[in-house]
Amino acid sequence: MSGAALSVRDVSWRPGRGALLLDRVGFELEAGRVLGVAGANGAGKSTLLRLLYRFHRPVTGAVHLDERDIWSMPARDCARKVAAVLQEQPTEFALSVREIVALGRRPHSSGISIGGRWDTELIDAALEQMGVSAFAGRLFGSLSGGERQRVMVARALAQEPQLLILDEPTNHLDIRHQLEIVALIGALDITVVTSLHDLNLAARVCDEVLLLHRGRQVAHGAPEEVLTPKNIEHAYSVKVMRQELSLSRDPHLSFHL
Numbered sequence: 001m002s003g004a005a006l007s008v009r010d011v012s013w014r015p016g017r018g019a020l021l022l023d024r025v026g027f028e029l030e031a032g033r034v035l036g037v038a039g040a041n042g043a044g045k046s047t048l049l050r051l052l053y054r055f056h057r058p059v060t061g062a063v064h065l066d067e068r069d070i071w072s073m074p075a076r077d078c079a080r081k082v083a084a085v086l087q088e089q090p091t092e093f094a095l096s097v098r099e100i101v102a103l104g105r106r107p108h109s110s111g112i113s114i115g116g117r118w119d120t121e122l123i124d125a126a127l128e129q130m131g132v133s134a135f136a137g138r139l140f141g142s143l144s145g146g147e148r149q150r151v152m153v154a155r156a157l158a159q160e161p162q163l164l165i166l167d168e169p170t171n172h173l174d175i176r177h178q179l180e181i182v183a184l185i186g187a188l189d190i191t192v193v194t195s196l197h198d199l200n201l202a203a204r205v206c207d208e209v210l211l212l213h214r215g216r217q218v219a220h221g222a223p224e225e226v227l228t229p230k231n232i233e234h235a236y237s238v239k240v241m242r243q244e245l246s247l248s249r250d251p252h253l254s255f256h257l
């Protein structure tokens, strides 16, 4: 797997004739970097992600992957290059975990069958990487929320994307699996854009952070430049304390009203 450079230029989006929910957001992300998208509930994080995986078409601006506008490429090419793990989970409850992960290979298959040796190896590797091999034969619908979340990440990895979009990937996950997914994101050599509510986690895992407030970009850059008490107070309407952890000396943010 290798990553693609992502260029988002001045994108805006509104539903139909409604008000703009995203207003001229733009950033450049080099191949292999991890960008965290932060902001309060309703700030526009999921809306921005939807523009990146070609669910919404921007009303202004454009999204380029390796210098190609994603709307100028055939839908199938985009599906090969971009994988998304969303908060809404699929309703294919009657499929097994393995069958769900195998769906990640669909954009790469020439016919309706998925089952070459390379596909099998990739599916096995993705199941293993997400620690879900043990229940590969179980029905997806019988899994817990956290187990399902890990299966959906495995499906995205099996897709061999160049850009991976994650909408709140740590939702439903216990602390061990949160740490594991954070380690996995850090170890992938593809480009990743992830929304995250936990700002301390965002500071640890992301190379860059984009902070949104009411559909507008407040700041974009290195986590320590963006996640300042001033920016967070503006974006979330909370008071912020920044401390240094005594052992690791890592900065740690705490919040109060």
Ligand SMILES: Nc1ncnc2c1ncn2[C@@H]1O[C@H](COP(=O)(O)OP(=O)(O)OP(=O)(O)O)[C@@H](O)[C@H]1O
Pocket (backbone or CB within 6 Å): 015, 018, 021, 039, 040, 041, 042, 043, 044, 045, 046, 047, 048
């Ligand atoms: N298709 C739509 N039609 C009308 N309003 C929408 C539509 N999609 C999103 N919105 C509204 O746009 C705003 C931004 O939504 P979005 O889901 O992008 O926020 P978010 O930052 O991801 O929030 P959260 O942290 O709660 O998941 C919200 O007020 C939402 O209700």
